[in-house]
Amino acid sequence: MRVRLKDVADHAGVSVKTVSNVVNNWEYVTDATRERVQKALDELGYRPNLSARSLRTGRTNLIALALPRLHEPYFAELADCVVRAAEDHGLTVLISQTDGRREREQQVVSGFRPQFIDGLLFSPLALEWDDLEEIPGHPPVVLLGERLAAGGAADHVAVDNVAAAQRATQHLVELGRKRIAVIGAPPSKTARTASLRLEGYKRALRKARIRLDKQLLLPVNQLHRADGAAAMATLLDLAPPPDAVFCFNDLLALGALRTLQERGVAVPSEVAVIGFDDIEESRFCSPSLTTISPDKKALAGLAVAALVQRMSVAPDAAPQELHAGFELVERESTMGRRA
Amino acid sequence: MRVRLKDVADHAGVSVKTVSNVVNNWEYVTDATRERVQKALDELGYRPNLSARSLRTGRTNLIALALPRLHEPYFAELADCVVRAAEDHGLTVLISQTDGRREREQQVVSGFRPQFIDGLLFSPLALEWDDLEEIPGHPPVVLLGERLAAGGAADHVAVDNVAAAQRATQHLVELGRKRIAVIGAPPSKTARTASLRLEGYKRALRKARIRLDKQLLLPVNQLHRADGAAAMATLLDLAPPPDAVFCFNDLLALGALRTLQERGVAVPSEVAVIGFDDIEESRFCSPSLTTISPDKKALAGLAVAALVQRMSVAPDAAPQELHAGFELVERESTMGRRA
Numbered sequence: 001m002r003v004r005l006k007d008v009a010d011h012a013g014v015s016v017k018t019v020s021n022v023v024n025n026w027e028y029v030t031d032a033t034r035e036r037v038q039k040a041l042d043e044l045g046y047r048p049n050l051s052a053r054s055l056r057t058g059r060t061n062l063i064a065l066a067l068p069r070l071h072e073p074y075f076a077e078l079a080d081c082v083v084r085a086a087e088d089h090g091l092t093v094l095i096s097q098t099d100g101r102r103e104r105e106q107q108v109v110s111g112f113r114p115q116f117i118d119g120l121l122f123s124p125l126a127l128e129w130d131d132l133e134e135i136p137g138h139p140p141v142v143l144l145g146e147r148l149a150a151g152g153a154a155d156h157v158a159v160d161n162v163a164a165a166q167r168a169t170q171h172l173v174e175l176g177r178k179r180i181a182v183i184g185a186p187p188s189k190t191a192r193t194a195s196l197r198l199e200g201y202k203r204a205l206r207k208a209r210i211r212l213d214k215q216l217l218l219p220v221n222q223l224h225r226a227d228g229a230a231a232m233a234t235l236l237d238l239a240p241p242p243d244a245v246f247c248f249n250d251l252l253a254l255g256a257l258r259t260l261q262e263r264g265v266a267v268p269s270e271v272a273v274i275g276f277d278d279i280e281e282s283r284f285c286s287p288s289l290t291t292i293s294p295d296k297k298a299l300a301g302l303a304v305a306a307l308v309q310r311m312s313v314a315p316d317a318a319p320q321e322l323h324a325g326f327e328l329v330e331r332e333s334t335m336g337r338r339a
Numbered sequence: 340m341r342v343r344l345k346d347v348a349d350h351a352g353v354s355v356k357t358v359s360n361v362v363n364n365w366e367y368v369t370d371a372t373r374e375r376v377q378k379a380l381d382e383l384g385y386r387p388n389l390s391a392r393s394l395r396t397g398r399t400n401l402i403a404l405a406l407p408r409l410h411e412p413y414f415a416e417l418a419d420c421v422v423r424a425a426e427d428h429g430l431t432v433l434i435s436q437t438d439g440r441r442e443r444e445q446q447v448v449s450g451f452r453p454q455f456i457d458g459l460l461f462s463p464l465a466l467e468w469d470d471l472e473e474i475p476g477h478p479p480v481v482l483l484g485e486r487l488a489a490g491g492a493a494d495h496v497a498v499d500n501v502a503a504a505q506r507a508t509q510h511l512v513e514l515g516r517k518r519i520a521v522i523g524a525p526p527s528k529t530a531r532t533a534s535l536r537l538e539g540y541k542r543a544l545r546k547a548r549i550r551l552d553k554q555l556l557l558p559v560n561q562l563h564r565a566d567g568a569a570a571m572a573t574l575l576d577l578a579p580p581p582d583a584v585f586c587f588n589d590l591l592a593l594g595a596l597r598t599l600q601e602r603g604v605a606v607p608s609e610v611a612v613i614g615f616d617d618i619e620e621s622r623f624c625s626p627s628l629t630t631i632s633p634d635k636k637a638l639a640g641l642a643v644a645a646l647v648q649r650m651s652v653a654p655d656a657a658p659q660e661l662h663a664g665f666e667l668v669e670r671e672s673t674m675g676r677r678a
Contacts, residue, residue, distance in 0.1 A: 116455065
């Protein structure tokens with residue numbers, strides 16, 4: 001038999017209204033009461049009637065997450081964190097893959113009417129702010145990772161890419177490397193994240209009084225293993241080759257490691273390698289990969305919290321710029337195998 | 340200014356009705372006309388008004404894909420194939436992560452009302468057939484990869500897991516291996532895919548007249564790299580250790596390779612390793628991983644086509660069992676580095 005709110009209220013010794021407040025995640029309930037009600041909900045196995053709730057509140061409790069590519073491990077891991085963060089707010093996440101194509105990105109924003117979803121978390125690659133402004137009645141949007149090409153006014157959650165890239169480059173400098181190459185340099189000015197990372201790299205070189213050698217900056221078409229492998233082959237043909245490589249994501253670095261192994265180049269003694277993302281694979285590959293680890297849980301948590309704010313109490317507040325933390329994770333590809 | 344169907348019709352020299360038929364992907368249009376209209380649609384940049392279309396056809400043109408874990412590369416790659424296959428039918432995919440928890444799986448089926456989505460592709464881990472029957476008015480469902488625990492009547496798309504596992508084991512036998520271990524043996528009878536793969540392994544051993552040694556069958560809690568690494572350590576402590584390992588997915592195999600490298604065990608000369616899934620990582624790791632490659636494109640294509648059938652012409656047809664192909668991909672972890 002279905003457990004009703006009344007059953008939970010009796011079990012917890014509170015009013016039905018209080019149970020309802022807890023179930024709907026409203027704020028005017030004390031922590032103690034919330035805990036007592038939650039315990040009763042758990043013990044009785046109460047499942048909310050989602051469509052009734054939707055009718056009552058005018059909400060669907062669904063949010064959408066639109067990402068360029070799910071089969072890139074970084075996005076898949078981030079999506080997982082978003083699903084968990086949303087669950088803490090009683091929200092279910094629907095994920096949509098845009099391939100970074102403008103047409104699909106427009107469709108995501110215009111296709112999700114408010115009667116479908118309460119809000120949208122979005123990592124746009126091609127969309128511009130004008131596109132978003134043009135679409136009447138789109139749901140509240142929070143940008144995750146990437147900004148819109150033409151600035152604009154939406155909450156934006158990311159790591160400090162300049163500082164993180166500077167930290168990565170500085171690590172290679174501290175190991176005594178002088179010819180530090182980049183794989184993943186921005187192919188154009190619209191590659192915003194890559195441009196920020198390049199800026200961090202340049203700052204670290206300037207601080208170490210190392211001259212920038214443009215030969216060592218390799219752009220890539222995509223941020224995949226195959227692109228990293230090809231770029232590394234190009235770098236090894238330079239005379240002299242680099243003694244370190246900063247790859248702008250882990251996939252590129254994993255491809256570069258494969259080329260180094262095929263060519264019989266010792267890592268890290270001849271070429272040290274560092275990545276960016278800290279995907280799970282980087283802990284298990286051989287040699288394991290030194291990388292910048294963005295705090296994905298914090299990114300997801302901040303993004304969902306910002307969206308919940310927009311959806312409820314502060315739809316028209318000034319847009320916020322939110323930064324999640326990062327750390328340098330030192331592994332074998334720069335530090336060598338421990339004895 | 341918005342491009343209307345009338346504009347496209349004028350441009351292509353056909354009637355508005357014909358353009359509408361093409362846009363709605365209806366079948367009574369010749370290929371030549373369809374091409375001419377598509378060209379006009381592309382040239383004028385026509386974007387369908389989705390909600391108007393939805394009102395007219397009673398369809399949303401959204402389907403949902405519910406998977407256990409997006410951050411497992413196999414599921415992420417499969418999701419990518421499903422998004423592409425659905426696009427060919429003019430459908431947009433929303434992806435939902437269930438974690439394989441029964442409660443979330445129930446929610447997926449009951450939460451997606453027909454007014455949200457036209458159909459559901461589903462890889463259930465915990466849900467039973469009764470759960471699905473109990474939910475009135477759920478959308479058409481096609482099962483992808485995993486079946487429901489208690490049989491039942493829905494279309495099911497998968498690879499032939501028994502045949503594929505037999506092929507993998509036979510490959511190790513052909514290399515002269517005698518002590519072939521398994522990492523990922525079913526921890527319980529509800530692990531249906533693992534049970535099928537174990538059956539294929541046993542068949543290959545029987546055919547080669549190799550006695551089954553239960554010591555060599557290692558169950559795991561999860562199918563992750565860390566579980567594979569730990570299981571490999573256990574196997575290396577056996578006397579004598581195995582001379583080959585069949586891991587029931589690539590992630591387990593990648594973890595096993597890491598342990599072998601840490602312990603200084605030569606791959607494949609001392610221990611040959613084979614996986615299952617052919618995720619992209621397996622092509623780029625060192626040594627690269629021999630694996631069974633399920634035809635993910637075919638899996639996705641068959642699943643979407645079956646769902647489209649259910650949604651339109653044959654909602655009540657007898658349930659089908661559909662198999663996609665697979666192939667053995669021989670790489671360094673069993674064949675060694677080529678000179």
